[in-house]
Amino acid sequence: MTFLLGAGSIRIDVTVTQALPSSVEVRVNRAQELTRIFIGRRPEEAPVLAGQVFSLCGFSQSVAARLAILNAADLPMPAEGRSAAMAGLLAERIFEALRALILHWPSLLAGAVAEAGQYLRRALTASQAIIDDAKAMRTDHISLAANTRRLGAAAAGLGIPEDDGLSRDGTACAAIFRDIEDDRTFMGRPTDPLTAGDDTEVIAHLCCDAGYSTLPHLAGRVTETGAYARLCRASGSDGPHLAQRFMARMRDVRLCLMQLHHLAKGQNDPSELMAGGPTPGTGGFGAVECARGRLYHQAEIGVDGKLCAYRILAPTEWNFHPAGPFVETLRSSRIGAGESATRSVSRLAVLFDPCVGFKVGIRDVAHA
Numbered sequence: 001m002t003f004l005l006g007a008g009s010i011r012i013d014v015t016v017t018q019a020l021p022s023s024v025e026v027r028v029n030r031a032q033e034l035t036r037i038f039i040g041r042r043p044e045e046a047p048v049l050a051g052q053v054f055s056l057c058g059f060s061q062s063v064a065a066r067l068a069i070l071n072a073a074d075l076p077m078p079a080e081g082r083s084a085a086m087a088g089l090l091a092e093r094i095f096e097a098l099r100a101l102i103l104h105w106p107s108l109l110a111g112a113v114a115e116a117g118q119y120l121r122r123a124l125t126a127s128q129a130i131i132d133d134a135k136a137m138r139t140d141h142i143s144l145a146a147n148t149r150r151l152g153a154a155a156a157g158l159g160i161p162e163d164d165g166l167s168r169d170g171t172a173c174a175a176i177f178r179d180i181e182d183d184r185t186f187m188g189r190p191t192d193p194l195t196a197g198d199d200t201e202v203i204a205h206l207c208c209d210a211g212y213s214t215l216p217h218l219a220g221r222v223t224e225t226g227a228y229a230r231l232c233r234a235s236g237s238d239g240p241h242l243a244q245r246f247m248a249r250m251r252d253v254r255l256c257l258m259q260l261h262h263l264a265k266g267q268n269d270p271s272e273l274m275a276g277g278p279t280p281g282t283g284g285f286g287a288v289e290c291a292r293g294r295l296y297h298q299a300e301i302g303v304d305g306k307l308c309a310y311r312i313l314a315p316t317e318w319n320f321h322p323a324g325p326f327v328e329t330l331r332s333s334r335i336g337a338g339e340s341a342t343r344s345v346s347r348l349a350v351l352f353d354p355c356v357g358f359k360v361g362i363r364d365v366a367h368a
Contacts, residue, residue, distance in 0.1 A: 008028070008029055008030025009029050009357050009359065010026065010027065010028050010029070010316075010320055010349075010356055010357070010358040010359070011027045011029065011358070011361070012024070012025075012345060012360045012361065013026075013027075013360075013361040013363070014330065014335070014341065014345060014360070014362050014363070015364075015365060016335065016336075016337050016341055016362060016364045017365050019334045019336050019337060019341075020333075020334055021330055021331055021333070021335060022365065024327050025322070026320050026321075026322055026324075026327055028214070028316065028317065028356070030356060034053065034312075035213075035310045035311060037049065037053070038299070038307050038310035039307055039308065039309070039310060040306055040307065041306060042305070042307075043069045043072065043073065043299065043301055043305075043306070043307060044069070046065040046066075046068070046069050046297075046299060047062040047063070047066040047069065048062065049065075050062045050064070050065035050297070051065075056096065056355055057096060057290045057355070058092075059088045059089065059092045059131050060092055060290035060291075060295055061297070061312075062135075063088070063089060063274060063288050064295050064296065064297040064312075065286065065297045066085075066286065067274060067275075067276035067284075067285070067286025067287070067288070067297070068276065068284050068286040068297040068298055068299040069284065069286075069299055069301075070276070070286075071276045071277055071278050071284025072283050072284030072299050072300060073284070073301065074278065074284075080137060080139055082268070083263060084133065084134040084136075084138065084139055085134060086259075086268055086273050086274070087130050087133070087134050087144055087263050088130060088134030088135070089274065089288055089289075089290065090256045090257075090259050090260050090263070090273070091126070091127040091128075091130035091134075091147075091151065091260065092127060092131060092290065092291070093252075093256050093289075093291045094123070094127060094155065094253050094257060094260075095123050095124055095127035095151075096291035097227065097249055097253050097256075097291050097353075098120065098123055098155060098158055098160075098253065099120060099123075099124075100291070100353050101172075101173070101176065101249060101350070102116050102158065102172050103120075104350045105176055105179075105350060106343060106346040106347060106350065107179050107343070107347075115157070115170075115171075115172070116158060116171075116172040118157075119154045119155075119157035119158045119172075120158070122150065122153070122154035123151055123155060126147045126150035126151035127147075127151055129143075129150075130144060130148070130151070130260075133147075141263075141265070141266060144260070144263060145264035145265075148257065148260040148261055148264055151257065151260070152257050155257065156168075157171065158171055158172050159171030159172055159173025159174050159176075159177075159250075160173060160250050160253050160257075161250070161254075162254070163254075164247075164251070167250070173250065177246060179347075180240060180242040180243050180246060181240065181243050182240065183240050183242050183243070183347070184240050184241075185241075185242070185333055185334065185335055185336075185344045186240075186241040186329055186330075186333045186348060187241060187333060188241045188244065189325070189328060189329060189332070191228065191229055192221050192222055192224060192229075193223070193224060193225065193229035193230065193232060194218075194225040194229065194293065194294050194318060196271070196272075196275050196287070198218060199277070199285070199287055199296075201218060202216065202218070202296065202313070203279055203296065205217075206285075206296065206298055206313055207279055207283070207298060207311070212313070213311055213312060213313045213314075213317065214317060215317070215321060216313055216317050216318055217321070222323065222324060222328055223318050223324070223325070224293075224318060224319055224324070224325040225292070225293025225294045225315045225318050225319060226291075226293035226315060226319060226353060227248045227249045227251070227252035227291075227353075228248040228249070228351075229293065230248075230252065230289070231252060231255075232248070241329070242347055242348065242351060245351040245352075246351060249351070249353075272289065273288060274286065274287065274289070275287045279298060279300070281300060282300055282301045282302070283300040283301075284299060285297065285299075286298075290315070291353070292314075292315040292316060292319075292353050292354075293318065294315060295312075295314060295315060296311075296312065296313040297310075297311070298310070298311040298312075298313075299311075314355060315355065316354045316355045316356065319352050319354070320352065325352070326348065326349065326352045330345065337364040338362065338364065341362045342360050345362070346360055
């Protein structure tokens with residue numbers, strides 16, 4: 001979900017005292033006025049515009065926008081449209097999870113790099129074919145099944161196992177796992193996932209609080225969204241925390257592939273992938289579970305039939321909130337100093353999967 005109009009970035013500054021973070025400052029910098037480009041547009045333009053403006057997860061953005069517009073107009077999404085949207089959401093989620101892991105991992109992946117590139121390209125081709133059909137609202141089960149097999153083969157080539165086992169030796173995912181399997185820098189903490197049950201409260205804040213899209217909060221909670229939050233109960237509480245987060249990402253890819261196979265057989269249930277509803281006045285919202293977590297769009301239609309308000313809340317704002325789960329995990333961990341601390345913080349950040357690039361700054365007060 002990086003903006004094409006000024007991609008934005010995250011700055012993570014950590015002050016270390018005797019190997020422990022004594023202060024953590026996270027600043028998310030991106031174009032905050034982007035939603036203004038929706039104002040004054042015809043409602044039907046919003047999904048197309050959302051898909052064009054965002055360079056990552058563009059299909060997820062367009063589906064969230066479409067749901068918001070339909071709910072604002074009190075219109076249902078046709079059944080065929082729901083099936084097509086689900087296929088595109090799942091395909092995009094799989095590719096984005098794979099792309100982020102392979103391209104953003106802060107350590108070299110030994111001899112797996114060259115092979116990883118070709119498998120990523122295959123994953124992109126297969127996922128884009130599914131998304132193209134979804135954009136055209138085509139639900140060709142034969143084509144979907146074939147492209148899902150291709151996507152699954154590319155994921156397997158990158159090291160996504162067919163079950164809860166480990167990645168095949170020689171793959172990129174196996175190299176990443178070896179990098180972190182014995183890393184006990186970070187301690188696990190109870191995870192409070194953002195779910196569909198929170199939609200009403202989130203949307204109420206989003207509509208009333210001008211700053212909520214940049215600093216979202218739910219009273220008394222440290223809320224997280226994304227693969228680890230979705231699967232935290234299945235991830236267990238033992239073992240190195242980075243490895244748990246990594247395994248949750250792989251499990252999420254497998255579950256999405258399984259759902260695509262079900263869709264190809266005509267079986268679907270969109271409730272876990274997308275939701276929406278009306279908001280006060282002539283407004284509506286849409287929510288989708290994309291690669292990085294729960295994404296919200298909220299739209300209002302004026303008396304002239306054009307959009308008079310538009311709001312977007314991305315997953316990164318929850319996970320990298322100044323008092324959010326990334327910061328809380330970091331604060332309680334012995335990260336070392338210098339390059340060791342930079343490497344540890346970078347690994348944790350990649351596994352929290354921000355939708356913009358990040359930079360890590362470490363200051364050791366012992367050498368200040």
